[in-house]
Amino acid sequence: MGKLTVFHVRAAKNGRHCDGDGLYLMVNGNRARSWVLRIQHQGRRRDIGLGSVDLGRRRQDDPVHAVEILRRKVLTLAEARDKAAILRRLTLAGLDPVAERDREVRRIPTFVQAVDLAHAELSRGWTAKHAADFKSTMLSYAIPTLGSHSVDIIDHAMIRATLAPVWTDKPSTAKKVFTRINQVLAYCHATGLRTQDVPQKQVVRRGLARQSQSQHHPAVPFRQVPLFMHDLLGGTESSGRLALAFAALTASRSGEVRQATWDQIDLDTKIWSKPAHIMKSRRASSIPLSEAALVILRRAAVLRGKSHVVFPGRSGALLNNGALRNSMLAQGWGHATVHGLRSSFRDWAAEEMPAIPAMVAELILSHSVLSQTERAYLRSDLTAMRRTLMEAWAAFIMPQPEKPASGASAPCSGPLTIDR
Template identity: 45%
Template sequence: MGKLTAAKVRNAKPGFGSSGKPVKRAYQDGDGLFLLVAPSGTKSWMLRVQVDGKRRDIGLGAVDVDGLGSTAFGRDDARLTDIPLMLRKSLSLAEAREKAAALRKLAKSGSDPKVERDRQRVKVPSFAEAVTEAHKALSSGWSDRTANAFKASLEEHANPKLGALKVNAIGSADVIAALAPIWTSKPVMARKVRSRIGQVLAFAKARGWRTDALPDVRELRTGLSKQARGGNFAAMPFAEVPTFFAGELEKGVSASRHAVLFAILTAARSGEVRQATWEQMDLEARKWTRPASVMKMKEGHVITLCDAAVALLDAYASKDMRKGLIFAGVRGGPLSDMSLTKAMRTAGRSETVHGFRSAFRDWAAERMPTIPAMVAEMALAHRVGTTTEQAYLRTDLRDMRRSLMEAWGRFAAPSLSGVAENITPIRSAAKR
């Protein structure tokens, strides 16, 4: 039983120094709880505990004079029903004892009671604010494109519904409401936004802004319409590639068109082609060394250039023009992804540039059955095998990849490979 009573707390006075002036006075209740009375008469609660062998004095809050008559924590007061104990700025004697007991228990268990006291005082941001903070903290490990897409997609598709909500109050129903407008009309984007919302909420939980579990993906699926099947990149049947290639080659030099043709011959991703530089190319050795910074897997990769790819580059630009970006835009920077898509649409095709990688893979499976599948996967810069197999595989199978890519070049662009007699001339880029 504590030494203090409600009456003693109410009537407690400050002390007096040798000069007769009032000074702070401490009244002990027991178990480390003290009532402090300042010279001005202001009263507050303090807890004294041992943490890691050192004395710690922790302020608990002011004395709630109106509540001193309360004999138990959780008195019926509409003003306080929604305020957690650790957040209350004024406490009755009973509440001070409750709070002191909780923090004392934490101290004995090895936790820092002051940290625990302040944990609930953290300002919980809105979802829109959390998006900004997550982007700032996480984007250093992403490419500029990924970082920009992360923030832009959430600002456009998530913030209208979630932006004003506190991150600790967002549940499955809120996420469903945000995703519903684009779930069936923009399924690919909707799945990306769903994943990115999860990233923001996970970030919020790691920062202590949220304690509840993240919305369950199964609950989200249940609350949303069924999306149409599919989702793969539209790919041109490999048998149609040679005709398409020859038709585009006859149209003359264009950065975006020739970027598409180069992507076909190398089975590379659009972004890798758009960021390709002459310095990465060794046409004599017939290889393209791509740095980790442009690769999806963030690992450097060497592509073996077939004769057709080398012929395409040789005719595209004269040697004195081979500096910097190969397929530069009008303003000198890299081409946009949309510029390559536009080249496909201008050619009357609905497929994606990325789909040519699928066409290459299908061709390799059907037309080159003697080449191990692992070789084609390596040509696509995919990881192959299990972790153990990767650890023991010390070669990149470059000779086999060179044979495979050379065969692909002869198939896709026979005129550039010296297979056909009627070699199609290409005007030099210098004459554009």
């Protein structure tokens, strides 16, 4: 038990005041107070400065409690005893107490600095678009409120205040902001720049209003998809319309279809191999191509010119982001979205093809439906079952071609050859 009390610390006059076990309160001529630890290390007596005296009262929620004791420079009597005890144990273990004390003294970055540090490291595994979007989100929504704060004191209350302006009006944005704030804080925790773990979403939510139910992508009801395809393919031929039809037939995302190239198409096996870099999950996938999808490819080959892109824009490069959406709008189907066609396919598979396991449709949609252990044991990609489902889907949604006159050939018939 130490000799000093809080009252003695407040009232102490100039000089050195012993608390015991080598801990001293130093009061100089200006009544400035500081803590010093006298210790024996390698046969030499050393006086080690611990920090200045804190005469105030600490609240339970004071952010200083999150700071490691060896890093604190302003100490109460109890904290000075704790810091002294740690340094004494380190000395007994054969370590240099000054070196160990100073090892903990690291310059903790502000949040805006931490964003740059995390972005520089984490973006090496991201696409350029995701890296730019990450930085934009932080600049717009997080840095204005958190930017000047040290990362080791950012807590649930600070994050709640950051999310509150967009929490109910832009729930999807709020979710993205929270996720990316925690990515920065998790990076700081892993690199020793923050001692606390990342704030938990369920705790932050308790201080915020209830969000409205999330809105799904508006979809064409699956029974109306045949009419949609009739309208789409009955108009003037264009890369945008053919790409949209191909997206519907393969239940693929817009970005995957726009980035499809002829070297991804295997005509012998009738497989479209999607490389990882065009996939949302960043995992390579494949789609069995129905006969109707191959017809769309034949029609696209006529328009391709010399482009290696399956559905090129006017310059031969990729279609722009809104090309497929614009094709929907042009046909009067603007109430639905391109992404919603995937939902149309999923609803059809559930209602009209109950004999085929739900996992097959999920694999076509490139959804992760199995645990890591299950994936390790399931070595098959169920190609045959997926092909059966894709052929049935194509037969359901595609307009039936008119029977050609005697001696005439059907449009876009015959083998598809690709000049690579």
